[in-house]
Amino acid sequence: MLIRSVKSVLLAALLLGLSGCVVPTLILPSSGFTGIAVTNGRYSFSSAAYMPGPEELIDYRFRSVGVDYVGIVDTDEQNQCTWMPCGGVWPSTWEENPEIAEVIVDRWGCTAEDIDEFYRDTLDKLHQDLHFNTLGMWGRRKVKNPGFPGYGNCSVDGQNRMYYLLELNFPDPANFNPQSASAYLEETIIPQFGNDPCLIGYIPWNEINFNDYSRSEIEEYANQVYDVIYEAEEAAGVGHHLIFSGAIGTPRTLEAYQGPWTQICTPDPASDNNRIAPLAIFNAIAVNMYIDGASLGLAEWQYSDQWDYNGNKSILECIHNSTGKPILITETGIGARDSGIVPDPYWEPNYVETQEERGAAYARALQQFGEKPYILGVHWYMLFDGYKQCNGEQWVDYQRNCGIFQNLFSLGEGYFTPYLGLTQSIAVANKRFIHSWLPVHEP
Template identity: 25%
Template structure:
C-alpha cells in the first residue's frame, strides 16, 4: 500500500535556499514547502527526535517487503536542478548493524540515477549522491571510499558508484528504499539539500594517501606515523618455522610415495598428492604475487590525492617511473582515468626506509622467513624468481602467452581476447614462451611446475555464456584461423549449407555467408539441439588444440616438471575435460566461501586428475584499501576464520592438492597499474607490516593441514 502525505506551504513547488551553498529540498522531520512524501511499507514516527549533535531527525521504519520505499516529489511540476551537482541527505542508522539503502532520482524522459550504499551503524552523517553518473574508475581506481569520512567536522558517506542518466531540468522524485529487509529496519532522516558543483565528491578523493601509502582517513592497529614505528613493526620477531616431520621441500615424512627426483602427482589410496623429489606427500600452501614491485600506482593526473610524496631526485628517484597500462582489448579496468604516465612505488619506498640501499636483498630474506614461519611451502604465480632461486621454498613459473597470433572475443575479455590456437603463429609463440620459462630452471628440483595463461576467456557471463567462445568464433573476421577451422568442421559434418541451415533453423544460402565477418551465429535453443551439439564439439576441439600445443611445448623444453594448467575462472566442461587430458594438474581460481563451490567436484572426480586452487582470498575494507576483494567479510578478524574454513575444506578433499592465496602485499589505496584494482587481501600492508591477527590465524590453519 502506498500513502502520500501532502506537506504543502502556499502550494509552492520551489526549493528553499538555506545558505552555505546548499538549497533545501525537503525536511523530513517537519512539513516542507511544496513537497509530498510517499511511503510504501514504510512508517514514520509521529514526532521528531534530537540527535547527539542537537539536530532534529525523524525515525522511519522499513518493514519486510521486496522494496519498502520512501518517495519525495514536488507538489507541482518538477524540480529544476540544472545548477546543482550533489544531493545531500541527513541520515543515521538506528540499527546496531549496517543496512543497505538504494537511492534513485527520477527525471523526465524516463531517465534516472541509481546508487546503492551501505549505511553503517553509528552517528548521523551526510549521505552524498552526485547528480551525474560517476564511479571510482573516474578517479583511476576500482573501488572508492565507501566508509564515512570526516570533512571539516562533517561526517560524510559518499555514494561512490552512481549509474544512469538524469534530466536535471525535470527532476520528478527522489526515492530511498531497502532491498527486501527480513525484519523491520529503522533509519533517522533529516534535511534533504542540493548543492552546486561536486565539493564533497572531490573532497572524498583529495589528500587520501600519506607518505607511506596509507589511507589518511582511517585508523587500524598496523598503521604507523613515522619511520621509527615503521622499522619496529616490520622487524617484529617471527615464530619458529615448523619443520619437524618434513623433508627439505616441505613434504610430509609420514606420507611415503614414489621419489623421482622431481615434483610430480601421484594418487595413493584414493587421494591425489603432489609428491616432492624425495618421494613425500606435499600439500601446496602457496602465496601468489610475492614480489617487491607489484604495488606501483599512477600519480600523474591525480596529484591532489597524495600527501607528502618524496621528491623524484636523489635516492627517491628509484621509486618513481613511467608506464602505460592502456589496452583496448582488456576489459579489466576499462573506462578508468589515469592509466598511464608517472607512477610511484610506495611499498618499495617503505622497504628502503626500513633497510636502506640493500632493501631488496633484506626484503627477500625477511619474506622467505615470514612465509616459512607462517606455514607456507610454495611461491605461487607471479612471484619474484630470485626467491625461488634461493632454494628455501618450492616455486612455480608462468608461460607468457604473447605474440602476433590472432584471437577470438567472447564478450568477456577481462584480461584480453582468447588466443587463437589454430593460427599458425600460435605454436611458435608458445614454443618461445616455454623456452623462456624453462631457461635456467628445467633441471631445478625445487621447481613445482608451470602455469600457462590466467583466467582465459573460455566462456562469458549469463545463461548463454558457456557458448560464447563458439559464437565469438563464428562472429569473427573472415580471415580468422579459428573461424576457418570451425567452418571446415561444419562442412565436413553437413556437406551442404542447406543441411546446416535446417539443423540450426537459420537461413544460409552459401558457405561464403557463414564465412562473412560478424555472421549472426544463433543461440542454442530446444527446437534445434544440433546448435548446442555443434558448439560443444567446437569447444572441445578448440580447448584440445590449445592444451595440446602448450603441453607439448612445455614438456619439450622441460621433460621433468608439471604442467599446472591455466588457472580457470570462466570455464566450460569441454575446456576442463581437455585440460585434464593434456595437463598434469587442473588449476582453478576459486573466489568463493569454499573451494568446492567454484568447480564441479563430481566431474573432476570422473576425470581423475588432481586439482590445484591457484587463487583464493578474503578481503575486508577496514585496513586502508577501499576494495575488499571478490569474496568479502565484514572485519579483519573474519578473514582468518574464512581462511581456516576454506583451507580445511580443501585439505579434506581427496582431489585437491593445494591452495594458493592471492596475494602477499595489499594493493595500493589508489589502485595498481594494471587495472586500478585496490583491495585489501594481503598478508602484509603497503608498509610491509604483517596483519598480525590474520597471519596468526593463517599460521595455525596451515599448521593443522601440514601435520
C-alpha cells in the first residue's frame, strides 16, 4: 500500500514537527530518564470508560506529591492485570479472589482504603530520591512499553496535565479483523482521544506466541495494525500520532521460530533462552525509532561476561549492531522473572536470595547500561519479587515477602539498604544516557 511506503517519512516528519499536525513538543532531558510503573489497585476502569486518568485522580494521586513520571497498569475488563500494591499479589483483584484478600488482611493488615496512603508515601519518597522526568501512561492492560523520554507538562485550558500513550487492545494475528479494529478506533477511541493535545501516540497491545506464527505473518500483522490506526486517524481528520510497538508480542521459546537476529544474537538457537529474541525481531520490523528492550535484559545482566557474538560484547550490542537502532530498556525490575537481575531459578536453582544481593545486581546492571551510548534509557518496572518470592508460576505462596515496596515500607529499616543502592545507581546511570538518536523539536 502507498500509505505503508510513506509511513516512515510521515512519522519522521511528525517527530521533527514538520508535518503541521497536532503533535506534542518533544523535550528530551539531557540527564536521561527513569520511570516507575505502578498499578491502579483501587480504581478499575471498564473497557468502555478507561481514560487517561480523570484530572482529580491524576492530581490527587500523583501530581499532588510531585511525581513527574508515572506508568499506571490498569485492569482490563476481566480484572486480569491488577497488582494490589498493599499486598503485592498479582494478577487478579482481590474482589474476585477472597482467599487472597483474607491473606492480605491477615498478613499486612491493610485494605483497599489503605492504598491511597500507600501511593502517597511511596511516590513521595520515589520523587525525592529519583527526580523523575515527566510522562503519563495509562492503559487497559499490563504496560509493556512504559514510554518515551520525558516530554514535560501538557497544558490544557491553563491546567497542567501529563502527556500519555494509549494502549489499544487488538486480537492476535489469527483473529485480527481490520474492519472491526477500524470501527473500534473510529467509534470509540478517536472521538474520545484523537484531538487530545496530551496524547502522544498509541501502543497496540497483544501477547503473541511467536511459536504460532512465522516472521512473515508477524510482519503482516504489524503492518495491518499500523495501517488500521493510520487510516482511522486519516478518515477522522485528526493529526497523526506516533505508533509504538513495545506492547505487541510476548517473548516465548523459539523452538519453531528462527529469525535472523535469533541466529546472530543468541549462543544457541535451540535454547529456551531465546525468549529474549522475538520481541527484538518484531520491533526491528515494526518500529522506525528504536528497539524496545522489554525482556532483553535477561542475557545482558546474567550472561554478559560469558557470551560473545561475532565480536559483540553483549546481546544488546549485537541487536543494536544488527538493526542499526537504539534500544530502550523497559520492563526491568527487582526479581521479576524476565528481568534476569539475578539468575532465574528456572535456569539456575542456586540463585541469590537476599534483597541486598538483588539490589547490588540491579545497580551493576544500571551502571552497565549507562556506559552504552546506544541505550536510550531504562524504565524501572515490576517493583516486586513475585516470581522468586511468591512461589513462581502458581503465585500461591502469599505468605512470603512479595515486593521491595512491601519490604521497604512494612518490614523495617533493614530493607532500606538495597533501595538506597538502587537510587544511587540510577542517578549514576542517568548521567550517562545519550539521546542523540532522537530528534528534538524546540518550540
